[in-house]
Amino acid sequence: MATTILTPAENRFLQLSQPALQLTELTRVMPLLCDHPTIKDSSDFLSRSTRQLLLDQRVNWLVQGSDVWKLLARLPYAINASDRRADWHHCALCHKPVRYEYHVVLRTDGHEILVGSECVKKFMSDEMQYLMTITTEDNFHAVAQYDDLTAQYPQVPEILWDQQALPHLPQQHRRRQHWVKNGTKTTVTGYLKHRQQTLPETQLSPYLAEYTQLQAVDRQMAERQQVQQQHAVQQQAQLAEKEAAAAWQAADQAQLTAEQQLRASTSYQTYLQAVAALMVQHLPLPQFKQRLRGITMPPALGQLVNSYQLGVMATEFARAGQITATRLQIVPRYLVADLNRFSRQLAAQRQRDWDDDVFNAALGFELTADQRRQRLTQLRDCWEGRQLSDACYATLLRLRESWQQSPVIPATWPEKLRQAFQVRLAEQPATGWVPAKKNHVTPSQLRQLITSQADFATVVAQYHRLYALPTATEAVTLSALHRYYLVKADQRAGRAKATAKLVTELLKETVDD
Template identity: 60%
Template sequence: MPTTILTPAENRFLQLTYPALADPALTQLMPQLRDHPTVKTNSDWLTTRAKQVVTASRVDWLVQGSLAWKLLARLPYAVNPSEQRSQWHHCALCHLPVRYEYHVVLRSDGREIVVGSECVKKFMSDEMQYLMTITTEQNFHAVAQYDALAARYPQVPEILWVADALPDLPAAHHAQRRWVKRGTRSTVTGYLEHRTTVLPERQLSPYLQGYADLQAKDQAAHAAIVARREQRVAQERTAAERAQQAAWQAAASAQTTAEQQLRQSAPYRSWVTAVATVIVRREPLAAFKAAIATVTPPKAVSRLVNGYQLGVMASEFAHQGRIRAERLQIVPRYLVADLDRESQRLAAQRQRDWDDDVFNAAVGFDLPLAERQARLTQLRRGWEGRQLSADLVAELATLRARLTQEQTLPATWPPALCQALRTRLAVQPADAWVPARKNHATPAQLHALVAPAPDFATVRARFTRLYDLPPEAAAVTLSALEQYYLQRRDRQAHRQAATQALVDQLFEND
């Protein structure tokens, strides 16, 4: 069976009151409420959402609406002297003719309406009922006197009618609050029951002072509650931040451990070196992609970076000589840093090797002019050589002859090339030209030393002439060269097994 959610009188009351309530939901429903006086659960015009809003807010709207009205001070009520119903005014809520009229006014805009005695009982507040009783039974001017008192002491209505006026007042002071309310009501009632223009200031004074004390205690209690709440929120925030920080540290620690294990692994370091070796060639992107496709990354690395991202880093290094990969924030920063560091190291070594080769081809080696030109032309194939013009290469082929004639380096040559040549010229002996000695040696370069040498003494002499390695590295390299040379001779003479057997016996006697 359908249930009435809003009666016509309640609907009309809300229509008259809604400007003072300023409730967006009620304002939005108002056009429909004007067209449909009665609202029922089965009203076909009522959407599910609107029905939920009306059902949930109806009581609150009516209660708040009752507080928005007050009795009209100059004419709180009137009795129509006519016995004819046709002469009576109609109630603004139920639209029926009423003989006993109550004149009420909307506090927000001063709008006045006439309400019958039955309807006013349905919608009046405690304050209005209190004043209505005194006005009709004892003092017609009670409303005007009450308005004057409220204007002078606005805390009086608050003491009498606002139940939650002191929401944070400690329980220890509730008895004092009840005393203040009882005393204030008794004083106000005595004042309103008789017509007077003198406000009961002396009689109200102790209660108003008591209420002021209660307000101060309520405010202090509220401040303490707010402080405790803020402290609790701060503690919770601190605890949450600490928990989050701990979680981050745990994750970072786990990531750092995994990162360290990866970076310290031989496959990762080999991959970084292999990729950096391709990067420092500064080849076109297509050539780089073809070369990098032959470098198989470790499984852990393949999830961190792809070929496109490596191409971006290679292009950046080719143009700027460094890798920052700011556009590739998804790539781990340590991987970018490792590639940048290794690329710069290899590029510096590559540049030094090229400078050594240019010096040796132009000055250090005793070569015919044609061979000098051929070697210098070959050195132009790499990125470093492509920075030089063909004319400059031709001039380099005659550099040794110029230096022999004590000519200086041309001022038009690139400063970096001139600096590299001067550095190597500074360590040349006074009586001869010698090659610039490299600070490292590759297996291919070492193999070239051994192949044409008739004996190891020749190998040692060539190594000492062409390479300047740190002492420990030089000792290891010479030892390896000697073993390679001897084993190579044994292999050629088919005596490997006999030699190895004798070596094993010698070790057994150690």
């Protein structure tokens, strides 16, 4: 069975009250109320949101509407003299004929309507029903007297009818509030029951004075509660700020820890070095990306950088010789810095190796003309070699022979090549030529040494001829070469196990001592 949300009388009451209420939501649905006197929950003209709005706000709107009406002072009520219902006027709300007519007026604009007693009881405020009773039973002029009284003492309606008055009053003062309300109502009722011109100032004074004191207490409590609330809000804000700061700090620390762990990991270092090795080759971008796919990326890096971004960095390095990745704001700065460092170090090492090799091919090694041409052709194939012109290679090919007549670096060479040769020429002996020594050595280069030489002494001599490593690195390298020849000698003599056993015992003895 359909439920009625708004009866015709309620609908009409809201329409008449709206000018004084000026409620936004009620104004929005007012055209619907004007078109449909009765509104049910099953009405097909209702949207879901409007239906819910009416269900939620209906009672609230009716209560607020009851406060915007008052009895008309000059004619609060009248009784129709005719006994015939056909002569009676109709109630403005329920449209039924009524013999007892109550004239009510809208407080804001003075609009008057006629309402029956039942609708007064149903729709009007407690204040109006109170006045209606006194006016009907005791004093026809009670409304006019009440208007005079409230004009002089505007706090009286608040004392008598406002259920939300003094909301912050402490509980221990509620008895005083009840005393004020009861005393005021008794005084006002006694004043209204008889027609009189003099206001009950003397009788009301104690209650009004007490109410003024209660208002002061209420304000003090309201201010105190406001301060407490502000203090609580500040404390909550400070706590939230501390918690947020702690959360950010924890997040930053976790991110920093993860970053440190990633950068210290072997997989990270290996991957960036492999990518840097591709970058220093200055490959065309499609070839760079193809070769990049062959390098296994650590899973943790997959969330930080992709092939497109690495391609942008490779293009930048090829153009500028360094990586800033200004356009790639989402790439972690530490990753850009690490890749830039690896690439620049590797590029510098490659350039030095190439300078050593091209010097040795032109001057440092004793080579035939064909060997020299072959070495220079190989060096010309890499990126560093492609930076020189054909004329440079022509002079490099004949430099060893021409040096006897004119020991001068050609002025037509690029400045970097001239500087590289000058540094290596400064290290040459007074007579003869020695190779430019490399500042690092790879395992494959060491294998070439031990393959071409029969004994350790010859290998050491050849090593010192070709390489000049830092002291600590050289000590490790020579120790490894020496141990290699000792192990090979033990293997050839069949004493590897016995030697290993004796070494173990010796080391054990050393530990015991």
